[in-house]
Amino acid sequence: MTSEAKDVEGETADGRTIAVVSAGLGQPSSTRLLADRLASAAVDALRGRGVEAEAVAVDLRDHAHQMVDAMLTGFTAGALRDAVDTVVGADGLVAVTPVFNASYSGLFKTFFDVLERGSLDGMPVLIGATGGTARHSLVLEHAVRPMFAYMRAVVAPTAVYAAAEDWGSGRSGGVDGLSERVARAGAELASLVAARAPAAARRDAADADPYAHPVPFERLLASGGQ
Amino acid sequence: MQFGIFSVGDVTPDPTTGRTPTERERIKAMVTIALKAEEIGLDVFATGEHHNPPFVPSSPTTMLGYIAARTERLILSTATTLITTNDPVKIAEDYAMLQHLADGRVDLMLGRGNTAPVYPWFGKDIRDGIPLAIENYHLLRRLWREDVVDWEGRFRTPLQGFTSTPRPLDGVPPFVWHGSIRSPEIAEQAAYYGDGFFANNIFWPKEHFQRLIGLYRERYEYYGHGSADQAIVGLGGQVFMRKNSQDAIREFRPYFDNAPVYGHGPSLEEFMAQTPLTVGSPQQVIDRTLQFREHFGDYQRQLFLMDHAGLPLKTVLEQMDILGEEVIPVLRKEFAALRPAHVPEAPTHAALVAAARAKAEEGEAAR
Structure with missing residues (x-):
């Protein structure tokens, strides 16, 4: 039932x-x-809702050098370009970072910093983080969630933090274990994704490409260019 | 097809010696490069305009006026003139003045400028960049085309009964190019007025500029100035040459690795694959430049960036010798042979005067 995200584009x-x-x-x-x-x-x-979906993995480690290059040059190239297209063109996003120095890692932040403005508008996102101890679990609430809120993504209510001990513990004393939290968060993301038109259909309907559909100049002139 | 040089005017230490030229040396070097451009048979020299260190050219018409006095054929241009933070009245006056002094060998390229603090230094706000470019240019056009202007807008003091002097030479304003790195609004603006569009074409992948130029060409036709392939397109390029390509790469690498804008990022090899930068033999530069035509269609002006990243003047002049002797003559021949008859040349003052006269006579005949 559980399968690893495919390591291919598509x-x-x-x-x-x-x-x-x-x-x-x-x-x-x-x-x-x-x-x-x-x-x-x-x-x-x-799938429980009758919607087929495929998970596509983007491991940021593979793009570390190109992310720094993109920071310096202002454009994304090569395999990073494909990774960005995968994320921006997806119907939903799972984003997971290790906790470094009480926040997301620099690598994690850099990927979202090189995206074009507006890339994640309305994107359903499920956020997660991993760390050595549970004491850092609020990183998801004070760092990761605000970043996606700023990017105008729609973040699922449940964020999943996995500390070292979570990998070896189940439900106890009325508190959900990692498996229950994962299932609940997955269901929340599924609900957000299912409620939204498929990305492919939105792309066809949007007509938002400013290069394909420029604002006519008379309108720019009349509105003072705004 | 016009060929030329465009200079940013940066004062950058030579990374191989650690030496930084003085402002005086850099300004004089820019003039030397302009004079060399005429000597090797180039058509255009264009200077940047900047109002912050480490750049020297804050006063383009002062420099271009001096160069005009020491040249005969060279067209003097800019890359770019800041249409956002300059007063359009002063642009109208300065470039009309330069036109008279240079006997019409003047055009200019307008750009917005992307340095946020420069805007407030001139009483503006970078968030108004596009509206400023649109309103200011619309006024600039009127100042050059109407003897007496009444005007009121959002960004400057109203004008009542204002006459910009001197009037443009022969009643024909300088040709205007609009330069943009990413704004579809500027491609739309250039198309609307039937002006030229310049894509700097360096630093970024060609696919990006193909979209901008494609949009400009399509809208040029839409606005009735001619067919899409008759639109007036200019491109930048960045090259470094030696007889053997490995020597070129070895010599240029330290300048590339430490260059402003892209230094300390991708490798020289990666950047050459991703952008139009060409470091190699003269033949490689010829082949790459001819490819631009395949990517962007027949175009009218090719400007090369040669004097940046701390390259010493001596090296820049050697580069220009190679350009003038081995590259430009071949490119002129090849581009001319490939260009269809209905695709126009870049407008010169003489051509614009002739066109204006023809139009006036047509009007008289119709009456």
Whole structure:
């Protein structure tokens, strides 16, 4: 039932795509592991609603150099360009970072810093983080959630933090374990994704490309260019 | 097809020696480069305009007026004139004055400028960049085309009964190019007026500029100035050449690695693959430049950036010798052979005067 996010670019013909961004550095990475579990939960919950979806992994470690280059040159190139297109063109996003110095990692932030303004408008996002102790779990609420709110993404209510001890503990004393939190968060993302028109259909309907549909000059002139 | 040089006018330390030229040396070097441009048979020299260090050219018409006095054929231009923070009245006056002094060898390229603090230094706000470019240019056009202007707008003091002097030479304003790196509004503006559009074409991948130029060409036709392939397009380019391409790469690499804008980022090889930068033999530069035509269509003006990143003047002049001897003659021949008859040349003052006369005579005949 649970399957790892595919490591290939692509999009199912009539289904939805969930981009799975992981800023984990290790290989294997507990951050990627959490990201995959969140993605699987969302894909399963979508299937429960009769919506086919595919998870596509974006491991930021693979694009580390190109992300710094993009910061300096102002354009994204090569494999990073494909990763950005995958994320921006997805129907939903799972974004998971390790906690470094009481916040998201620099690598995680840099990826979202090189996106064009407006790239994530209205994007359903499920956020997660990993760390050594549970004491940093509010990083999701004071750092990650505000960043996506600023980017005008729609963040699912449940954010999932996995500390080292979570990987070995179940539900206890009326408190949900990691599995229950993952399932609930996945269902929330599925609900947001299912409620939105597929990305492919939105692209066809939007006509928002300013290069394909410029504002006529008389209107620019009349409105003082605004 | 016109070929030329455009200079940003940055004062940058030479990374191989650590030496930084003085402002005087840099300003004089720009003039030397302009004079060299005429000597090697180029058509255009264009200077940047900046109002913050480490750049020297804050006063383009002062520099271009001096160069005008020491040249015979060279067209003097800008890259770019700040249409946002300059008063359009002063632009109208300065460039009409330059036109008279240079016997019409003047055009200019308008740009917005992307340095946020410069705007408030001139009483403006960068968030108004596009509205400023649109309103100021509309006024500039009127100042050059109407002897007496009444005007009221959002950004400057109203004008009542104002005459900009001197009037444009032969009653024909300088040709205007609009330069933009990313704004579809500016491509739309250039198309609307039938002006030229210049894509700096350096630093970014060609796909980006293809979209901008494609939009400009399409809208040029929409507004009735001619077919899309008759629109007036200019491109930048950045090259460094030696007889053997490996020597060019070895010599240019420290300048590339430490350059403003892209230094300390991608490797020289990556940047060459991603952007139009060409470091290699003269033949490689010829081949790459001819590719621009395949990417962007037949175009009218090619400007090269040669004097940045701290390259010493001596090296820049050597580069220009190679350009003039081995590259430009071949490019002129090839571009001319490839260009269809219905695609126009870049407008010169003489051509614009002839066109204005023809139009006036047509009007008389109709009456």
